[in-house]
Amino acid sequence: MPAVIFSTVPPLPLPLTAFTTHLAEELRIPESELWEMSLVSIQCPERIATFPEDGNERNVMFRMKDGKRYQKVTPQGYYQDVEALCNALNLLPPAAAQVFKYNALDRTVSRAPNDTVIAVELSPYMKRLLGIEQPFGLREASLTTHTDTVYVYCNLIRSQLVGNTKAQVLAVVSAESVTRGRMCQGSGSFVPIADNSFDKIIVELADSTGRIIPFADGITTVRLRFRKRA
Secondary structure, three states, X not given: OOOEEEEEOOOXXXXXXXXXXXXXXXXXXXXXXXXXXXXXXXXXXXXXXXXOOOOHHHEEEEEEOOOOEEEEEOOOOOOOOHXXXXXXHHOOOOOOOOOEEEEOOOOXXXXXXXXXXXXXXXXXXXXXXXXXXXXXXXXXXXXXXXXXXXXXXXXOEOOEEEOOEEEOXXXXXXXXXXXXXXXXXXXXXOEEEOOOEEXXXXXXXXXXXXXXXXXXXXXXXXXXXXXXXX
């Protein structure tokens, strides 16, 4: 069986990390044969979206001086830096106003004096990005992803022991090596294929918690190799 290449290109929606390839027909492996597969190479976009998925992580609640409350949703996608995120947040109140300000010298975020917005409620994830777990401006703000490792999952293989659980992990690669726009070679290790027949191949790229990594844009390429065990 030749190598199989998965690739996505813009403008497909996020996360560019889940691939399903349907074969032209069901592939049947003789019961007498044992097959295995490995990751040949992988290449991912350089940027990971600031907000990985839809949900409460992007919600912002504004409490106004007149007693009204407004819940807004921060636009999903990639933010180049903390200042860009602050600018987006400042556009969310009913009347756009400076609610957050970014200090480029010490790289901290603080609340800006505002006559109309008296309180803001953020998700824990948003607070971590802005470095404003109480009190405001205590920690340096950073949008740098904390994804150190990319786990390559595949539906065809037998579950492997990963930490204290079992999962269909085909390979584990350094996130830094695959998000610099260059191709990262696999380890060459082969994993047994679990089923003798299949009509689709599913590959997912996730972090250490099993959460899909939301690459912001670009091209993702995953190359696999299949072979019959000797």
